Amino acid sequence: MTLSQHDITPDVASLTRRLKREKAARQQAETLLTEKSRELFEALQQSQTNQEKLELALWATQESYWEWHATDDAFLVKSFGLRKKQVKESKHSAIALMAIVHEDDLPTIQFQWSLAVHSRCDDIELTFRVKSVRGDQWMRSRGRVLRRDDNGTAVYIVGTSKDITRQQKAEQSFQLMASAFSSSREPMLVLSDDFTITESNEAFLSLAQLNAKHECEHQSLTAFLQGAKEKLQQLPKLGQLQFDTHLITVSGTTIPVELSLAMFESRQQGSTYLIATIRDISERKQNEERLRELATHDDLTGLKNRLGLNAALKAMTEREEPFALAFIDLDGFKTVNDLAGHDSGDNCLVAVANTLRTVFNGDAEVTRWGGDEFLIAIPVEDEQQCVDQSQALIEALEALSFGVSGNDVRLSASIGVAYFPAHGNCVEALIQNADAAMYQAKTLGKGQVFVYRHGLIESMKEQVTLLTDLHRAIRTRSLDFYLQGKFSSTGKLIGAELLCRWFSPLHGMVSPGTFIPLAEAHGLDGEIGLMALESACEYIAMMEAEGLSVPMSVNISANQLLEPGFANIALSICDEHVVAPQMIEIEITESIFIQDESSALRALTELRNAGFVLSLDDFGSGFSSLSYLRTFQFDVIKIDRSLAKDIHCSTKALSLLSGLVKMLNSLQYKVLVEGVDNLAYIPLMEDMGISAYQGFLFEKPIPYDQFIYKHVHSSIPLED
Numbered sequence: 001m002t003l004s005q006h007d008i009t010p011d012v013a014s015l016t017r018r019l020k021r022e023k024a025a026r027q028q029a030e031t032l033l034t035e036k037s038r039e040l041f042e043a044l045q046q047s048q049t050n051q052e053k054l055e056l057a058l059w060a061t062q063e064s065y066w067e068w069h070a071t072d073d074a075f076l077v078k079s080f081g082l083r084k085k086q087v088k089e090s091k092h093s094a095i096a097l098m099a100i101v102h103e104d105d106l107p108t109i110q111f112q113w114s115l116a117v118h119s120r121c122d123d124i125e126l127t128f129r130v131k132s133v134r135g136d137q138w139m140r141s142r143g144r145v146l147r148r149d150d151n152g153t154a155v156y157i158v159g160t161s162k163d164i165t166r167q168q169k170a171e172q173s174f175q176l177m178a179s180a181f182s183s184s185r186e187p188m189l190v191l192s193d194d195f196t197i198t199e200s201n202e203a204f205l206s207l208a209q210l211n212a213k214h215e216c217e218h219q220s221l222t223a224f225l226q227g228a229k230e231k232l233q234q235l236p237k238l239g240q241l242q243f244d245t246h247l248i249t250v251s252g253t254t255i256p257v258e259l260s261l262a263m264f265e266s267r268q269q270g271s272t273y274l275i276a277t278i279r280d281i282s283e284r285k286q287n288e289e290r291l292r293e294l295a296t297h298d299d300l301t302g303l304k305n306r307l308g309l310n311a312a313l314k315a316m317t318e319r320e321e322p323f324a325l326a327f328i329d330l331d332g333f334k335t336v337n338d339l340a341g342h343d344s345g346d347n348c349l350v351a352v353a354n355t356l357r358t359v360f361n362g363d364a365e366v367t368r369w370g371g372d373e374f375l376i377a378i379p380v381e382d383e384q385q386c387v388d389q390s391q392a393l394i395e396a397l398e399a400l401s402f403g404v405s406g407n408d409v410r411l412s413a414s415i416g417v418a419y420f421p422a423h424g425n426c427v428e429a430l431i432q433n434a435d436a437a438m439y440q441a442k443t444l445g446k447g448q449v450f451v452y453r454h455g456l457i458e459s460m461k462e463q464v465t466l467l468t469d470l471h472r473a474i475r476t477r478s479l480d481f482y483l484q485g486k487f488s489s490t491g492k493l494i495g496a497e498l499l500c501r502w503f504s505p506l507h508g509m510v511s512p513g514t515f516i517p518l519a520e521a522h523g524l525d526g527e528i529g530l531m532a533l534e535s536a537c538e539y540i541a542m543m544e545a546e547g548l549s550v551p552m553s554v555n556i557s558a559n560q561l562l563e564p565g566f567a568n569i570a571l572s573i574c575d576e577h578v579v580a581p582q583m584i585e586i587e588i589t590e591s592i593f594i595q596d597e598s599s600a601l602r603a604l605t606e607l608r609n610a611g612f613v614l615s616l617d618d619f620g621s622g623f624s625s626l627s628y629l630r631t632f633q634f635d636v637i638k639i640d641r642s643l644a645k646d647i648h649c650s651t652k653a654l655s656l657l658s659g660l661v662k663m664l665n666s667l668q669y670k671v672l673v674e675g676v677d678n679l680a681y682i683p684l685m686e687d688m689g690i691s692a693y694q695g696f697l698f699e700k701p702i703p704y705d706q707f708i709y710k711h712v713h714s715s716i717p718l719e720d
Helices: 005-061 092-097 107-119 165-183 202-207 281-294 306-318 335-341 342-359 383-401 427-443 456-473 511-522 525-545 567-577 592-607 629-631 652-667 681-688 704-711
Strands: 063-069 074-080 085-094 125-131 137-149 154-163 187-193 197-200 240-248 254-266 269-281 323-331 365-372 375-378 403-404 407-409 411-420 449-451 480-487 492-502 508-510 551-556 582-586 613-619 634-638 669-673
Touching: 074 092, 085 092, 085 165, 085 525, 085 629, 092 107, 092 323, 107 125, 107 137, 107 154, 187 202, 240 375, 254 281, 254 629, 281 306, 306 365, 306 375, 306 427, 306 511, 306 525, 323 383, 323 427, 323 613, 335 342, 335 492, 335 629, 335 669, 342 375, 342 383, 383 403, 411 427, 427 449, 456 492, 456 525, 480 525, 480 704, 492 511, 492 525, 492 629, 511 525, 525 551, 525 652, 525 704, 551 567, 551 613, 567 592, 582 592, 592 613, 592 629, 652 681
Parallel strands: 411 449, 492 551, 551 582, 582 613, 613 634, 634 669
Antiparallel strands: 063 074, 063 154, 074 085, 125 137, 137 154, 187 197, 187 269, 240 254, 254 269, 323 375, 323 411, 365 375, 403 407, 480 492, 492 508
């Protein structure tokens, strides 16, 4: 049967609609699937990102991640290296991990772990030590229970661990420092940069007489110190300070302290703080005061000594207040000292000191200047006052009586007076003028007072002070004789020269260039020469007793050498000390020939015949004349230091010395060079044939005891 077009049209239309609906449903399903897939992908991506962030955070804090499963009682550990993508996984049994834990920490770990697993406590935090090749390391482990079974027992725990060894050591160090700060016997403070006290220890509280820390905290350090603000302001520039000051206690008393301050910067807080250490120096100050007392006072009399007087006079001159200075020298004291002995002499001086205190009381500065000399500084407005007191002192001293060898010995005094500022505006000038006045009083007779007048010091300075002091030094044999060795080029001691030294109590160390010409001008050089010969013989004898045989040279002045019979006197001194004259070398200068050439030749011949060794000193200086070498045969020629100077750097100087030495060697003289103070000279002089040297390069002039101590182990061969 045939269907018409009209019959099939409705069915096609229905099918078409059906197909469209299915297609739309399929497209909707695909779209939904696509969206779900995208959401799933994005969720996966987010999970990976979160995991990376977690790993990055763990890497940054150097934490290790771990998880524990109850099924196998094992720990899975993830650790992160220095590179953030470097991840290391490892699995350990609980027994293996417990084996590396320090035995002292095991009980705590086991208790805390059991508490987390079997109770409802989900959080775990442990600090413990583990053993490693680097020694014990501190670990901190934190964890949380994420899953429990039906019985409440933990079956899954996760957490992190970190090596806190460095932090633990830092904390221990801090605790030690805090403990040291707290328990230190030295008072200590922590201050802010504006000197506000933030922390104090018990020692400071005790020193400041505080009961509790809050009494000083938040207060400025300056509130406890006396006059220290200016010094504290220097701290920012210097970084540290140390100075003496005074601490003011709560009761208001002051304690001398030594304050040490150091500035530090806190890296964590970015701020500056100060550490102050305070030391009680009361005992030190007391000792210093006692030492000052001993240094400024005379042991015997208790009066101020020279140092004490100088300080007092300096203060008085700075105040510009008028005062008188009385210089007192006892007359007759030497008799007491010589006849009755030093003990009686000391008792005499003590009695004189008491008399001085009685007569010059009040503000007078009474001083023992030295020996039997006293100085007194008296504040006065009327110049006659000091003169009257001085006269009263003389009368009081003359009234004293001292029994010496069954006889009564009486003292007196010669007193010189000078006024400040009329007779001197400085301490040195005032003492010098008072001293000159005292010697003028002595020349007038015993028991006199003389007031300095202008022009006196100019006319008497050499005669009254230096010359009289030199007389006293010779009389009391207080001149010193030092020794300076003579050496071969190898440093071997071959002899020594005796050199006179004088330390004057009034003038200090006086140069030989000053007092030797003065002695010669006033006829004292003969006495000094004899003292030198006696000292040389004594030194030779004492050194021979020590097994040291050293020829000694002595400088003799032309005046003394020209005296008739000098050779016999010198020989008798040697005989008295049992010293061969061949051990004594007499040094003279060329001036003897200018003074009296014929007498000089006679005197030198007598000395040579007596067995003494003769040397010509300072050859090449001044008016040197080679004719003297032809006239008289010396044993030794000592070349002056001026000819040796700069021979290592001056061709002219080297040639001059070389020619001179060559000439002396040809005349068969022994040559010694003085003033050798440069090592560079030695090889040059050795090439010239010089074998004897003297100078600072080898040895400076030193006292006998030092000389013998230095050379006692040396052996000196005697040369023919």
